[in-house]
Every structure is written in structure tokens, then in C-alpha cells.
Amino acid sequence: MPPQNRILDRGDDDEVCPVCKSSRYLNPDMRFLINPECYHKMCESCVDRIFSGGPANCPVAGCHKTLRKNRFRKQTFEDINVEREVDIRRRVMQILNRREEEFDSKRAWDDFLEQREEIIANLVTGTDVSKTESDLQAYASENVRSIRANQALEAQEATSFQEQQTLEQEQARLRRQAARQEYEDERREILAGREDVISRLASGKPTDAATIAREGQKILLKKSSARRSEEERIRQKQAALRNSDAKKAGAPVATTERAGDTGLIKGLKKIKTPEPEKPYDPFMGMVPNKRDYYTLRDHYPSGYLDPIRQDTRMQAGGYDVREYYSRTLLEAFAGLGCFVDEEVSKRDASTALGLSRPATEGAAMAAVTSSGLNDEKI
């Protein structure tokens, strides 16, 4: 429960440890620690003294929480409530670490965010704590894998972001360096050109002075323009490089791990496990030689077929009487269940709608067939 003694936090000088009552005035090196179990503040020496021998009860009166030494840490925020809320938030966020890609729609994602905030608020303000906690625990135990996967993803993203940052810094440094180098080169060239002109002026005739000066100017201009085009080229190359890098970094990280059918979070995408590929079926599900009306035998007694079975002249050519059996029996039943009057009239009606027939004739046919159907019903 939030401690009531935060007024004492004010004024660094006369801060007093609530446990041993020693103040900063006497002990300037005193550091205060808290335990996220109850957030009661106490000085380092008290922690050492009380909890070195293993877990013990909180020394603050009325607080019976059992604390461990290793959980004590330094306070980050001045306000102990903020500290606590941040802790709770961190814990909840670690459990409910779903990502936006995992949701069906934006709406579901927003609902999830709201729900998470609600859970945090519940835990902070202390409403329905036990129920919320148990929900959270149940969810965590059910979705261990997805939680872990998302954590890994987050870590990966963080590191890749960092890498990106350092890369960019490095590039900026290189660019700056190149620019400086360039500037230096340019200056050096101008100076060299100038010296060259002066030396030529010195050695040349006075009448040529104007032409030499003009030539020197021209050479300078030419050089600078050449350099500029070179620069342009390099810059373009760098830009292209940067773009490709950005693309590489921006490639979406595919999340394949999906889990959790707990009732806590709604709107999650269904897990799509790809169907294992079936063996290739050339007959599209049809069983060859499967028949519905009869079962074929290997031999049928028949007065005039039996001699053929024995006749080598027949068999030499590859003729098999079984072909005949299967063919006759198939023809005996092929179309037994086709009712021509029904199926053809249906077909006529459908072709009458099509373009194959002239409209009037099709209509006439349809009328005839439909009237025929009516007659049959009567």
C-alpha cells in the first residue's frame, strides 16, 4: 500500500530513515532503497542489517510483507506512486506484449490497448486486483510461447534500431569528413593556380599579362566544374546507398508465431498453419475403376466368352476378356440415373438464356419445356 510518509521526502538535509531514525545530517552518505513489494523506504544500512540473514518482514509498523534483500533497489522517481505505477506498467506490458500485426483490424488493436490500460489502472488503483492478477497469470501461462517470441522480436528490433542509429552516425561523420576534405582540396587548388599564374606572369612578357590572367581563370573554372560534377556523382551514389539501407531496415518483420485462445484478448488473427501438401492426385479425387452400380469380377461364366479366355490367338494380340467385362457392365449402367427429360429441359432452359439461340426461339423452347414440366407435375 502506498506509504503515507512522503512528506519526509522533501528536504534532502533532514531526511530521516523511517526505520533507524538516523538522518542525513549525521550520515551524509546515506542512501535510501525501496522494495517493490511494499515500497517502504529505508536506508541501506537498515536493509543490510535486517535482510542479510534471509527474508524478513518489513520493519515498518503495520506492514507485514516479507521482503528479500535482492529485490531492494534505488528509487527512480521521487514520487513513490509514480515509481509503483511504472513498475506495474512494465510488468503488465511484458505479459501483454501483443503487436499490432497480430490483430485482425485497427479496431481490435485499439481495444487491446484500452484493455491493457484498464488492467494497469486496476492494478494501480487497487480495484479488482485479485481477479485481474489471476487473469493476467492465466494469460501468461497460456501464452508463454507467443510472449517469449514477441519479447525476442522486441529485443531484435531494439538492437537493429541501435545498429541503424550507429550506422547513420557513422555515415554522417564520413560525409562531414568528405566535405572537409573537398573544401581543403579546393582551397589548395585555388592557391596553386594563383601561384602558377604569378610565376608565369613573372617569367612572361608584360604584353601577355592579360591573356595569362584570363587563361589562369579559365583553368580554375574548368577544374572547379569538373570537381563539382564528380561531387554530384558521389553524392548520388551515397543517396542511392542510403535508400537501399533504409529499405533493408524498413523491411517488415514477419511474425509467424501466433498462439493463445484465452478469452482475455479478442480480435486476434486466426493462426494459419499451412495445410501439409497432399500427395499429387492425377484423378482429382476420383478413384479409377470405382463403380457405383456394380462390382467387377475377374471372370464371368459365359458359354461363348470362356473359349476366348483360353484362346492363345486372341490373347497373343493383347486382348483381354476383362476389357469386355468392364465395358459391357459399364454400358449396362452408364446413364441409368440420367433422367433425360429433367436434365435436358434444365439444360435447354439455361441455354435459352445464353446467346446461342435466337431470342424468340429460345423463349419458345423455354416456354415449351416449362409447360412440359408443369404437365409432368400434374
Added chain:
Amino acid sequence: MIEDDIYRTSSQFRIWSFTEDSLKQLRATTNTIASERVRAALRRAREARQSAAPSAAGTPTANQSGSEADGKGPGERIIECLTPEEEQELVRYYCEKTVELGETYKPPMPTIVRATAIQYLRRFYLTNSPMTYHPKSIMACALFLATKTDNYYMSLRQFAAGIPGDTTQEDVIAPEFLIMQSLRFTFDVRHPFRGLEGGIMELQAISQGLGQPSPLQPQQTPEDLRRGLSSIPPAPNASSSQSLNDRLARAHHTTREILKSAAQMTDAYFLYTPSQIWLSAFFLADKPLAEFYLDTKIGGPLSSLRTKLLTTLTNCSNLLSAYKPLSTDPEQMKTLRRIAKKLYHCQNPEKANIAGQKRIPAAAMSSGAATAAGTPVAGGGSGESGAESEMERLAKKRKLEGGGSSGTKADDMFGGELVTQRNKQQGPTSHPEAG
């Protein structure tokens, strides 16, 4: 059922299966178009005849004056055309003739070849009228085509020699392409004969205790089946003392006879599937046996299919039993003679010479005869105006034919689609049985 799906892929089901109404409708349409064409052709012929006389007298505008005279002329009388029913009678007569023609060969042609020819003839006359093409000329060609598609080789010379009368080889093959086109190049005819053999074969196996249970009723045992077969009541019209094998053989024979005659001469092939046809014929031959066989196949869980199938089979067997052979029925022969006489008057004169239409020079001649005021041109007559005019005329003729056929395409049920809808031709199939 897989077997049914296999049948549904056949051209017989896809193109040549009809409901009773659509069949009737189709025949009526064909008849109307053909009658119109016959009337128009006869009118043209009369105009040509009338104008021929003045043109001989030297009037330059012969055609126009002729048509005017014809328009005014009181001699125009309504040409009586055949009705669809009469056409059907006629076609049936020629179907029977096909059977007889098949018999005349030595050895007689297999049943299946004749049956195929009959089906070709019947299919041909669904979209063509006997008024346009006389069945006599089509019949022989259909039979010849069937020998080829059914793998029963016979040379054309041999075939033509077997036909009574002075039919030449050219006469036989002249309408061949026409027939193939009207068949939409689907030569596959699914006959019920082989199905019957299969059924009888299986029944014999059952009678010897070798029956296999149907896949849909795996609880059947061979012994059950055998006992069931031996305990079925005897057929009402047979003597009770016959053995099971005799009974099967008798039923087989009767069914086969029905399939050879009634199934061919009626519309059964158009209205039912081959397996339904042979089972209906089997019902007519030996009802208890057929019922037993059907029950072994579709009893139990398929009872709804069974009742539906039984109605269809009953309809089919009614159709089959309604058939009376022409030769035994003088009444029918009398009507047939009347129809033949009527047909003589309403035969389309422009289509009479099929052989002439096939080859282009001859066709050009005949078209020249039709367009140039009907003056009969002798074989070498066109040579006078030189090769150029001959070429010109051929081109004109081709154009004319094209126009005519496009008109035909608009009217004909099947004409227009031939180009776009490529029906796979089902090649001739081989038959292990030669019955």
C-alpha cells in the same frame, strides 16, 4: 453415380438427348422451314419455266416479266407439304428399309452397324426434312457411314454393288458430308446392346453363385443373390418348368429382339439413356427377373431413385411396346403409300441432285440453271464464254452458296453453331462382340 457422369460426357447425351416436347418442337420447326423453302423453290421453278418461253422468243427482260406474270397468274395453288408426323412415318419406313438393306449383304451386316445407321438417319432428319433430302438417297449413305464408324470395313464398290437397283458409288457417297454436318460430326452412338450383354452376363454369374454385391449394398452375399434369383416367381407368359438358364437365355433373346426393332424405330434413343432402354426392354421380356436385377442394384438406400427410375422405365417400355412393325400392318403401309405420293409433289427441286451440289463445277451448272432462267445447260456449255467467265461464274456461285448457307444458318437449329462450337468427334469404337 460415376457411371452416370461418364454417360453425361457423351455426345449422345449432350447433343442428341431431348425431352418429348423439345423433340416435337424441333421437328415442327424443321418442318416449317423446309415447307417454306419447298414452296419458294417450287415457285421459283415455275417462274423459271414460265419465263423460259418468252426468253426463247427473244424478250430481253425475261425474268421480270415472268415474275410479274406469275404474280398476277391465277395458276398459283397452295403446295401441300408433309406434316411433321408424316415425315416421321416416312423416316421410320426408311429405318426399316435400312435394316432390310443390311440384310441383303453377304454376310449380313452386324446389328450394331445397322442400328448406328438408323440412328444417323433419325438424327439427320431431326434438322432436315424428307422434303428437302429424300430418305432413299440418305439411307444408303448413312449405312455406309455406319460401317466406317463402327469399324466394319467394306469397300465402297462392294457396298454399292450390294444395293438393289442401279445405285452408283457416287450416289452413295454424295450426301456423306451433308450427313456428317447434320450429325454435327458426332459419330458416337451409345447402343443398349452391349449393356444387355453385361446385364445377362452378371445374372448368369449370380445364378451360379458368383454374384458380386453392389457397392451400395455391401451386405449382399453371392449366396443370397443366388437364392434370390432362384426364388423369383416365373414369368406369367412362360412355362413354369423351365430352368433358370433357359429363362435367362429366353429373356436375353426377347430383349435383344425388342432392342433391334422397337428401340430403333421409336424415339427411345432421343428420350432415354441406353441402360434405361435395355432395362425397359428387359422389363417387357421378363418383368420379375428385371425387377430382381434392378433391386440388387438400387434397393435399400436408393429407394427414391428406384421409384423415379421405375416410372421412367415404365414410360420407356410403353413406348417400346407401342411399336408395330410396318410390314405386318397394312393400315400403316397404306398411309405410307399416301405419304410417298404426297412427297413426290412437294419434293424440293433444287436439292434433288445432291451429287451435283457437292462438286463445284456441277454446282455452278445447276446454279446457272437456277439463276439464268432455268435453261438447261449441257455439260460443256459453259466453255463457250471462255475460262474467265467460267471462273467468274464459279465465284458468283460460291458467293451465292455462301449467302444461301448463311440464311440456312439463321434458320437451322444446328447450322450456325458449327463454326464456333467445336464438338469433339468421337472416333469409331471397336467392339469385342460381333453380334
